[in-house]
Amino acid sequence: MKLDTEMEMLLNEIPLLHHGGLLGGDAEAGDLSFLIHELAAMGIVDGDDEPPAPGAGAGSIFPKKGDDLLASPHAFSAANHHAHMPSLFDSFPFDGADGWCSPAPASVVATPRSRCKNAWRKNAAATTTSPKKCGAAAAALTKSQSGESLAGLRGFMYHVARDQHGCRFLQQRLDDGKREVDLIFAGVSRHAAQLMVDPFGNYLMQKLLAVCDAGQRMALVLALTADAMVLVRISLNVHGTRAVQKLIESLRAEEEIRLVIKSLHPGFLELIKDPNGNHVVQKCLQSFDAEDNKPIFDAAALHCLEIGMQCHGCCVLQRCIARSRGEHREKLVVAIACNGFELAQDAYGNYVVQYVMDLKIPKANSSLAQQFEGKYIHLSMQKFSSNVVEKCLKVFKEADKANIILELLATPHLEQLLQHPYANYVIYSALQNSKGSLHSALTNAIRPHVELLRTSPYCKRIYSRALLKK
Template identity: 65%
Template sequence: MKVDTEMERLLDEIPMLHHGDLLGRRDAAGDDGGGGGGFDVSCLIRELAEMGVVEGDDDDGMLSSPPGFFGGGGGGGLSPTSSLCFVGQDGGDQHGCRFLQQRLDDGKREVDFIFAGVARHAVELMVNPFGNYLMQKLLAVCDDEQRMAIVLTLTKDPFVLVRISLNVHGTRAVQKLIESLRTREEIQLVVEALRPGFLELIKDPNGNHVVQRCLQSFDANDNKPIFEAAAVHCLDIGMQCHGCCVLQRCIARSGGEQREKLVAAIASNGFELAQDAYGNYVVQYVIDLKVPTANASLTKQFQGRYIHLSMQKFSSNVVEKCLKVFKEADKATIILELLAVPHFEQLLQHPFANYVIYSAIQNSKGSLHSALTNAIRPHVELLRTSPYCKRIYSRALLKK
């Protein structure tokens, strides 16, 4: 009884992380506040070893279980508190977490004991380089009640789940959490906990995977807060490397009114997005949807600016897409604008605009096509020598 009382006292002395310490600041023991520096129970493990509750291996720092620890001998199985002893720092973390993961395969009794020992430390473990794997395995085998307890632990304080999702280790554990959710209540708790950080998550190299996992795992109704945030911040999100991918995924996973609002918001910012290294992909994605109102909005913004867009690296791709997808009347507007430029040969020699001219030849017909080829023929000698004109000259029609 004395040993059990002393062990409980030591366990209660393990520092609980609060929001100010959790993941949010660097310390001497961890490089990012979440890489294992905030959860050190190595001293506890040593004391427990001295008390005979666990055995320490002097050779490699790995912990071994005493007789009866998992149901053998006369010890009565793994206790709820002693399971925590295997989640220490450095080598103890690695071997201990692996040991506990293996024991999770031994049946519900072991799952219950391990859950009781580590569940209240879910936040710390999820951002631990080794503990996150233990949490992922636990989420895969725990029952509905246990999963809800973990969800409540992770969502009771604002921004905690967001900070975990931004962590390089935590993002994996949160994605596993999202995959494991079964009830509408669990999903709503998680989505609401992530809501304050949607913009930061979408643009983050770790956090964007959490948002994409929500889009993949939940239905359109549950993802409504994500769609709303994406529509409001579409310009900011679309002009960022991770954000442009999430934005396209949002369009693909949404439907009905939510999709209409999102596409309309992107189209209304089409001119700015088209000129961006990442935003141009979002605009091309919207053009390919062939939504009449969206393409009409883009046409209105682009009209009178096609020369400007054609002579830029990223927006020239958008003009090419317009020539492939837009209706014939809108294609004619683009081509007539190209033909009206005072020095047409400058477009032929331009490193980006020459691709637009090539697409115009491919996607025009009738009198408009003839007008285009007639404007090109006087510069045939230039086409032969300029490095940017060879593709245009290679067209069989222009060789005749």
């Protein structure tokens, strides 16, 4: 209990010390070093921001193979931090027309510790001003002052990055030059996996990825891909998916791309079915060339039926077809065509089949025609597959179109198709896409049911004198 009380007391001092240093307090008030050392000794913060060497001891918090990232005391949860620590950048009372924070009264000051304790108690119930004022004041610092501020946060930058205002402050400092980028990178790189899924820290990581150099980017890639499932879990997170997409956009070296694709591959099915993860896969397809995406194409072809019948998966599958070339595309199209009958009847899979049909690849369309033959009536009377039959009447070769129309004409109860809520659209498409003797045979079969067409709510399109006289 005593340790918890002391810890809370130390954490409560941080905002006032930080604002004192940033916003015009004396040098002693702005020095965080004594507090950082005490927090480090209690195990609250790290005393060293430098990334550990590979294979470092228990002090390393880079994810290691076999570790449960979600179970880590540092991982994927801001609650562990925010439950005990107020914001480093929460606003403090302002007095004076210029809007700057006033230093603590001289009568209160005895030592840095006592001054902060007394000021914190005194101002605890005071009305605070908007954080925008403190943010504007911090933005007015010169570059040299910014560097000193970052150096003062050494050992505590990870916690600053998980704070709303602290994250914004660090993002602003990234614009100040290479020295500031290096300082921030040294302070947060060890915690990349945790920050990428943090509600605030993910924004810092996105910006850091855009400004870091090639060596720093490779260091992050190596850390994030050391355990394949770490990057998968980050990609499934609502905040992490954005950071991973930014990581993918920033990759340039072939080795970086290979490591990321290899790391994502074990979670491919889970990623494409997830509302967050599917965007990561699509970003890979968009950012990398066909050869780099080969593992994704192979997995998509192998699991095309399962993928195509899922709301997010059907979009990814179509994107795979669009981005693939040569043998990769052929393999995908053949796999989809072989499962065409099942996909055509699915709420999402029918869109994949129609997409393949629009490519007008003879081998694929011929395979689909063989699967559908003798089943067009069944397909026409279903909500989703009726759309596929309509597409067949538009893109198939004339011989295959004739087979569809002959199958429609062979049914003993054509009037049921005419009045059916879905099959009537197929009849209408058949009238539009037929000609010659086939068109005449179809119109002759429909004419005896003209009175039915006039009264049925589903036959308005078919009941067209111009169309029947064509």
